[in-house]
Amino acid sequence: MSIQYTELQVAQGKVLIYHLFDIADMIDLDTLRHKWAGRSTNIRLVSRRTSPTYLQFEKEPLLLPLGQRELMLTKDRRLSAEVRAKAFDFGVVSICWEVPFPRHWPTLVKEADLYIDSDQVAAQSRQVLDDLLPALKTALSQPYEQMLVEDYTIFYVHRFAEHLLADQLLEMASGDIASMIRGESKRLSARERQNVLDQHLSYFEDDLAVIAWNSSFIYDPEGSSEHVDILEFANSELLELRSYDTLLDRQLQKIYDELEDLPQKRFFTLFRNPYQQTSQKLLSLLIDVAELTDRLENTLKIIGDLYCARVYQCISSVLRLQEWQARVDGKLNSAHQIYSTLNSEISDRRSILLEVTIVLLITFEIVLFFFPLKGH
Structure with a gap:
């Protein structure tokens, strides 16, 4: 038929x-x-x-x-x-x-x-x-x-x-x-x-x-033409969120791979910070993505025009922009947690190094007390 x-x-x-x-x-x-x-x-x-x-x-x-x-x-x-x-x-x-x-x-x-x-x-x-x-x-x-x-x-x-x-x-x-x-x-x-x-x-x-x-x-x-421009912009927003998501996936995987290799190098971890390079990469990633997302969020202002706001809300819902934003935010939170953990580890290592240094100095003072150097 x-x-x-x-x-x-x-x-x-x-x-x-x-x-x-x-x-x-x-x-x-x-x-x-x-x-x-x-x-x-x-x-x-x-x-x-x-x-x-x-x-x-x-x-x-x-x-x-x-x-x-x-x-x-x-x-x-x-x-x-x-x-x-x-x-x-x-x-x-x-x-x-x-x-x-x-x-x-x-x-x-x-x-x-x-x-x-x-x-x-x-x-x-x-x-x-x-x-x-x-x-x-x-x-x-x-x-x-x-x-x-x-x-x-x-x-x-x-x-x-x-x-x-x-x-x-x-x-x-x-x-x-x-x-x-x-x-x-x-x-x-x-x-x-x-x-x-x-x-x-x-x-x-x-x-x-x-x-x-x-x-x-x-x-x-x-x-x-305003609804046409809003539909185009929403798609550009989706494209950017996909880009941030891909960037975070790629960079976080590199960082996970680096962290997996670190335990094999612990024989010189007391006097050398093995996390410094990884931590700097994480900080750079967090700053870059935060700057990019902030620029995107501030690109378009829709205030007072309820119809245009409805068009934007409709296309945002259809494209699932909030879900994409949540994915990006979740990966940013993971990056923040890794960065905080590495910083905590670095701080702990510095504290241990300081304590070891103090113990060595005290030990040296005690040795000098009981076994003074000749001529003193």
Whole structure:
């Protein structure tokens, strides 16, 4: 039996395909702004709400338009796309491909998987980044050889052929929207559809945002962009937390390996601190990760705009950002405990050395008392 899709006509819309790369500890945006002079713009989050708000980046990311390029979805499917790069000060570069939303709604529902988690598009995004890296080089602090990547897709409808309210759209096409977001051409089960649609928001009666972990659907006749920017930022946040988690795993394993080797070298531990190098590495790791996480936490301020806060809370929940933060915090606590234990061990050894020195001095004084040196 063939699947019946809702016969909607899209008057205006776009598909946004993001690939975010964690390329360095930090990007000096002032240096980059100078390099991209006249071509880049600062990103400010503009809210359409009338209430007083504070919704801004502490250090506004830089946006660099890269013009029209050909995007190859498959060997036989090529589209003209607007490409842009966005640099965040905490070391992430986002590459975005913007292609027109197909006017025939069923076409995109059936082909949504081509836009989501595509190795083909990921390879093209990496090529765009590689082309930019020479210009980025002098702005990077501690560039990474291995880069973690996150991808995200947003299906954005500005207008349908006829004006629809959010409730009308959900009633007509909830199954299509759920399938689109999951990248499935087949109809999802009722429970799975509900799981997808549970994470939906509206501010006005004629706008809709359905948010999922690797893609979202947005219907907004006003063409607002703040929710798009928040979704992109949340994915950059996830990427950074994954990076910190990987860094802590790698460095803690090295420290565990070093500590396992230490008992074999105890024959000179009394007069030489075997933990000094390991302890210094731990302290450096703790300082570095604390600085990075602090910079990330202070990047975006959302105060007073309840809708934007709800969008951020929704995508944070879907991406499980709090769980990732808890993982990082747990490993930081482990590093703190190891550092405290090593410092305690060092302190104990110094106390023992001091006590041994005092005993030797007293012994020497006693020996001198009973066996004075000749001539005294």
